[in-house]
Amino acid sequence: MPGLPFDPALTQPLDSPVDPATGEPLDCTRCGACCHAGPGRILLSEDDLLRWRRKGLHHLADHTDEGHFGARAFPVSPRGACVYYDSSTGRTLCQIYEDRAEVCREFQAGSWQCLEFRRDRGLSPRI
Numbered sequence: 001m002p003g004l005p006f007d008p009a010l011t012q013p014l015d016s017p018v019d020p021a022t023g024e025p026l027d028c029t030r031c032g033a034c035c036h037a038g039p040g041r042i043l044l045s046e047d048d049l050l051r052w053r054r055k056g057l058h059h060l061a062d063h064t065d066e067g068h069f070g071a072r073a074f075p076v077s078p079r080g081a082c083v084y085y086d087s088s089t090g091r092t093l094c095q096i097y098e099d100r101a102e103v104c105r106e107f108q109a110g111s112w113q114c115l116e117f118r119r120d121r122g123l124s125p126r127i
């Protein structure tokens with residue numbers, strides 16, 4: 001599931017896996033495809049909600065949507081992006097990077113899910 005695996009303070013992603021179709025390094029700061037999963041698909045765990053409550057981040061815990069499989073999910077914009085996704089600077093950033101969901105933390109650039117999201121958005125060719 002989606003999650004930008006980079007820190008907004010960085011100018012480069014934490015690692016640079018390669019797109020197997022093109023041989024080019026995957027740059028999460030120029031991508032953000034995995035944060036465009038659509039409504040109800042960026043799922044939150046009970047631990048996410050509990051962690052946010054413990055940190056006093058009630059605005060995060062209180063602002064969720066119904067997700068698939070009975071879970072809660074990040075709300076999405078009309079374009080299908082997570083509401084915490086920000087591309088206003090020309091780079092793709094997570095506005096809540098330090099407090100992003102488990103699913104975001106675990107998502108791996110270069111994984112087959114990553115490449116599928118990129119193909120869906122026309123960022124990687126289908127091979």
Ligand code: SF4
Nearest residue numbers: 003004035082094104
């Ligand atoms: S919380 Fe951040 S990393 Fe996770 S889906 Fe939203 S914008 Fe992407």
Ligand code: SF4
Nearest residue numbers: 028031032034109114
């Ligand atoms: S789809 Fe892959 S390359 Fe794009 S932001 Fe997500 S992890 Fe990074």
